[in-house]
Amino acid sequence: MVLTIRRFIISALSIFYIFIAKYGQMKKYLYLYITLLTIFCFKSFAQKSTQLYIPKEIKQAYDKGTRSYDGTPGENYFINKADYVINVDFNPETREIIGEEIITYTNNSPDTLERMFFNLYQDIFKKGNMRDWDIGPVDIHDGVQLTEILFNSKKIDLNSRDIRNRSSILEIKLPNVILPGEKAQIEIHWNFALPARVPIRMGTYGEKNYFVAYWFPKVAVYDDLVGWNTRGHTGNQEFYNDFGSYEVNITVPGIYTVWSTGVLQNSEQIFTDTYLKRIEESQKTENIIHIITLDDRNNNN
Numbered sequence: 001m002v003l004t005i006r007r008f009i010i011s012a013l014s015i016f017y018i019f020i021a022k023y024g025q026m027k028k029y030l031y032l033y034i035t036l037l038t039i040f041c042f043k044s045f046a047q048k049s050t051q052l053y054i055p056k057e058i059k060q061a062y063d064k065g066t067r068s069y070d071g072t073p074g075e076n077y078f079i080n081k082a083d084y085v086i087n088v089d090f091n092p093e094t095r096e097i098i099g100e101e102i103i104t105y106t107n108n109s110p111d112t113l114e115r116m117f118f119n120l121y122q123d124i125f126k127k128g129n130m131r132d133w134d135i136g137p138v139d140i141h142d143g144v145q146l147t148e149i150l151f152n153s154k155k156i157d158l159n160s161r162d163i164r165n166r167s168s169i170l171e172i173k174l175p176n177v178i179l180p181g182e183k184a185q186i187e188i189h190w191n192f193a194l195p196a197r198v199p200i201r202m203g204t205y206g207e208k209n210y211f212v213a214y215w216f217p218k219v220a221v222y223d224d225l226v227g228w229n230t231r232g233h234t235g236n237q238e239f240y241n242d243f244g245s246y247e248v249n250i251t252v253p254g255i256y257t258v259w260s261t262g263v264l265q266n267s268e269q270i271f272t273d274t275y276l277k278r279i280e281e282s283q284k285t286e287n288i289i290h291i292i293t294l295d296d297r298n299n300n301n
Helices: 002-022 026-048 056-064 121-125 273-282 294-298
Strands: 081-091 096-106 113-119 145-151 163-166 169-178 183-193 203-205 209-211 246-251
Touching (some): 169 183
Antiparallel strands (some): 096 183, 113 169, 145 183, 163 169, 203 209
């Protein structure tokens, strides 16, 4: 009924406009006509728009029960999981990182996965890749070098069409699908050179200090909104990752000290009693305890 009346009023305004034009008073009443027409059209549109705009992906998640309107996870919400066992060697003389990893991937989604995607963040330095700023030619290289990939112990041909590498995203067409609730094991061997001059979140500082980050192939996120997240890393954006556990074995020359997050598992193998006592003391106090001091370094202890 409201729309019928409104159409009637707009029609009446049109007749009113024609009537005015006929009698030569168009200029005088033209602004009044436009103003009234705009008001009635806007009110009609406002009455129709009773809901706020919701992106298609969010709306679909509400319908599937993976998200809720109050912001809490829906009863069908899921997070896939990737657990890593990584062995890595770093050569400070060449800045080369050589690693191998075994990833146990758990598909908690209701979907059957025919492909997997991985982030190769250091491909930001790959020749020809897109970046958010110019980094110059010094640290440009051929990207992360993949030397071997196995899926559930089955070797994948790195030169086949089952492998695609674009931007900083590695895509693998799987030899076998991963069903909902299933686990799969992926083994990857790789290497690349740490940047010498351009410190984009990582690199060489001074002559003998190295900050190593985002250095291993990492499974992309498969979520309830878009499925696989395949936007490549170009420099500015932050990172989106699944939860997982990490067991990491790092090998460097003996004169170097490694600082890392995580819980050290083999302190008795790499530290003398002096340092072990300091580590033990640091776990019992809120005071700052220097495990390795400047004097220790100067005395080459």
